[in-house]
Amino acid sequence: MAPSNSRPDGYAPAPMDLPLKLWLARLAHGISPASVSLAYADWLSHLLVAPSKQADLAASALRKAMLWLQYAPHSWRGGCPLCVEPLPQDKRFSPQEWHVPPFSALAQAFLLQQQWWAEAMTGIRGVSKHHEDVAAFTMRQWLDMWSPSNFVATNPQVLRETLATGSINLANGVANWWRDALSVLSDGKPRGVEQFRPGHDMAVTPGKVVFRNRLIELIQYEPATAEVDAEPMLIVPSWIMKYYILDLTPDDSLVKYLVTHGHTVFMVSWKNPDTSDRNLGLNDYVEFGVMAALDVVRSIRPRTRVHAVGYCLGGTLLAIAAAVLADEHPNPLMTVTLLAAETDFKEPGELGLFIDESQISFVEDLMSERGYLDGRQMAGAFQLINSKDLVWSKLVHEYLMGARTPMTALRAWNADATRMPARMHSEYLRGLYLHNDLAEGRYRVAGQPVRLADIKLPLFVVATEGDHVSPWKSVYKIHRLAGGPVSFALTSGGHNVGIVNPPAGPAAYSQAGYRFASCKPGKAPANPQDWLDAAEQRTGSWWPCWHEWLHKHSSQTVKPPTLDGLVLDGTTLAAPGSYIYLD
Template sequence: MAETEPNPLLRYLVSDPDAFAHNLAKAFEQAGKAAAAYLKPRETGDTDFGSTDEITRITKTLAHVGEWWLADPARTIEAQKRLVGGWMDLMSSTLKRLSGEPFEPTIRPDPKDKRFQDSEWNDNAFFDFVKQFYLLTSRWAGDMVEEAGDLDSHTRAKADFYVRQILAALSPSNFLMTNPELLRETLTSSGENLVRGMKMFAEDIAAGGGDLKIRQSDYSKFRIGENLAMTPGKVIWQNDVCQIIQYAPTTETVRRRPLLIVPPWINKFYILDLNPEKSFIRWAVSQGLTVFVISWVNPDQRQAEKSFEHYMKEGILTAVEVVEKSTGERGVDTIGYCVGGTLLGVTLAWCAATGDDRIKSATLFTTQVDFTHAGELKVFVDEEQISSLENQMSLRGFLEGRSMSTAFNLLRSNDLIWPYFINNYLKGKEPFPFDLLYWNSDSTRMPAANHSYYLRNCYLENNLTRGRLELGGVKLDLGKVTVPIYNLAAREDHIAPALSVFEGSRYFGGPVQYVLAGSGHIAGVINPVGKPKYQYWTGGPPQGSFTDWLAAASETPGSWWPHWHAWLTDLAPEMVPARQPGGGVLEPIEDAPGSYVRAKA
């Protein structure tokens, strides 16, 4: 006699009621600690509620969408018919399923959607109904934004962003009673997962100073200078804006012209030196390059008035002087990453306007100089939001690091927020130790003057490519920049889109080598030679449309790093004996990676 399959409902019964009740009580105790950690800084005045302005903006933005659909009775009825019609189709399909009749799902999730991979989302009629109800409603809400007329592009982009965040938060996968995997985990473990999860929840609210700072990695497994940012070198200069690191050579001879790297100050520089296998810096040193890196200060009130001009003069231009003192070479090649590349572009225009010819070439990693087609961060930029941010920064002289970190995470909330919320606080599991996500959480503050200038002049007004940007009384023109440019974009970049980088290439007055890497803003850059995961495309000068350029481009598997190195070497191939940090002229201050990078926000 064949065995009958166990009743699947048995998987959703409490195995030990006493233990379950005991663990629920412990979980509620930890939840109380989380509430206390949330309220403490608000009671003492160490923080404010801070969400009122944001809630008001969300409400106003979504109200514009609702007003358009409600302004015409016919449109209102159409919107209602779509939603209720989808629900009725789902009800009909579910009734057929329950009665044993053949049925077809009303809607299916995207195959790339990782939220509904558990088999019970399909096999169990209840969870399948919940899933489809959510997907139908999500599709309807998205369509309401997309099809609303009379909305300017910025309002539509904000509405779309807000709707996506709300829908991501309301996914049934995020709730214990509507996620089959979480429900099974809770019942089979008698709620032990919730005890562990609520303990981590309370710890993470306390660590965030009253706001939830979701741990994305096991932070205890990483130490800067020990298993991150390990490339040997020395800090040979510092001021109140940055430290300058020179790395020790690993070859007997080095290329005569040194290399200066300008990382973003929005994040810490060791994204380029995560570990020996992934380190762009270590690889560049191994190729016979004398490498210098700017390590930006993690600012506080003392840097409140440090502006874009200060970061240019006391950062990049000071670093160029330090490189010359250490090596004796007046010419330097440069790399700028993200906003560091934007600052480098501004510096190139400054040098062209003032006759400073020390920077001989520039490589730009996922950098925007023109913000016409800027990425999804533009949803955070308009006069209202910038003014609110400036008021917030004026209280302390800087923007808290978690503000930028949260913004970046929200752009990919279904990858960087909710999976960790589920894993940590509902499953009660420690996240996997991942160096990239440790770096991602190691946020930096933004000095008020610098951040305000950047948002207004770049994202809001796009002054650099419109010929309206002035710095220190000098009018800047990218068209006067004639040094060779290697402009690297990433195909899936949502921060500096490939199209935006392509269009920005047009504004330089000299030769531009546009290269498109696979993957996104980080992985497209950090694609090491030893373990290449992606590919890159080359296709001649960035002329015509981006679509046409890409269609004619040649794809090469593997890392773009050797291609860049060949381009750089062709510019100035002369070699000299290897140089030690400081060159016998500057006394090293401390070992790399220095103290500035260790400062926590």
């Protein structure tokens, strides 16, 4: 039997099917209509044979209607208690203008309706959990589309701005929309990104490319201290992002922080794949990515072990490599650090809404034409997950209020989309997300199963509170999977801002804080909430804590290694290398 992480049989759609499937994929922005339809069919068919649920919903609708009919006229007098409070993360109706009639009544009507639909989409006996989640999620998207905050006539903030500016805000909004539309139609980049150029404004920490193959460039950074820890550091970022998320501007560069604190840093820069790379698989990323980079680092620093660091799916890849290397004596790795990286994908949060057989097959059909998945298509799924902030707040701010969201280094990096080879993307969606093969011991490298329990090294693991990509409770599961002691930090922020979190940086980071605790193997609480309740609360960035941990797990300090870069066409290739510029 073929291992479950191999390429599935029948991957390419039949030639007769391909035009229709590609047209549907583009029309639906990569979301499988069949997957959504199956979810609603499951929900509706079970609701139709549940008269008790129907009665409960009818009674709930009547109660909510009566509450609103009592609230609406009394709201004009002031001091009337609300029918329903918005969810804590919903800030649409927080401004004072929404507390004044008739807009307060509009907001309450919407929130009551939203609450009723949440009741209607959940708790129906017989509906599968996945279908219930998909149906409830898509219904929330539909309701959010019709929020009164999204329309000029029903948004008091927009009306006030329109009166104050003589509708100039709406004219500016039309201009903003037109510029964005042209950018999308021409596959252009958002306005303002030209102010943040890799190698000029970002990714400027000095270094040289010391190795290159068909998949990676390996960057070694120049030392910034007279002595460094003896053990060098190899950082493996995710291949669905360009590495310079960890080397943005000098004010918020993790790489700069590490080299100025006495670490020898090597960074993997993944090639942005094209059609010729369609058959690269996940194990190719292990072999030609992590393993190849590690061999180079050890050739530059022979007889030393390595502090290995992985971010997001780069961390997942590193965990696989660390388990494979566990049988080597001595182990080439000294420690393993995982940043917002899942190793158990059973509960991947709302990203799991897009992971089922129908959806994966749909994505495979979409990739079959060009041999890769465009990063913009991946970004669409992330925008849906956090649509209040990434879609509808933009509509109000830029298209109704006529304002411009200033470009930042992080937003410019986020617009620098990457691609994923078809085979690799299919393998990790099926093997890791759908079947959870890695956590359950079925994932194979070179024909041998990968056992995360074989990782006996010290681990430093960082999760972020607001992560929609790698939910912290899923990241926490490394405690029961790995065989080594785990120092776990739960930091404020989301998947990116929680990691790019300098000790002394812009105001956006000033409220940072994290919880921290170290646990011996098998001693961590099984329930993440128990860990959260007992963990030490600390203020500021987690970076200094990690630096101290790395230094503690290093053997000694030595003089920095020499830095001899790769020479191509008679020129030494300096950081950030050439792969970073491949669109």
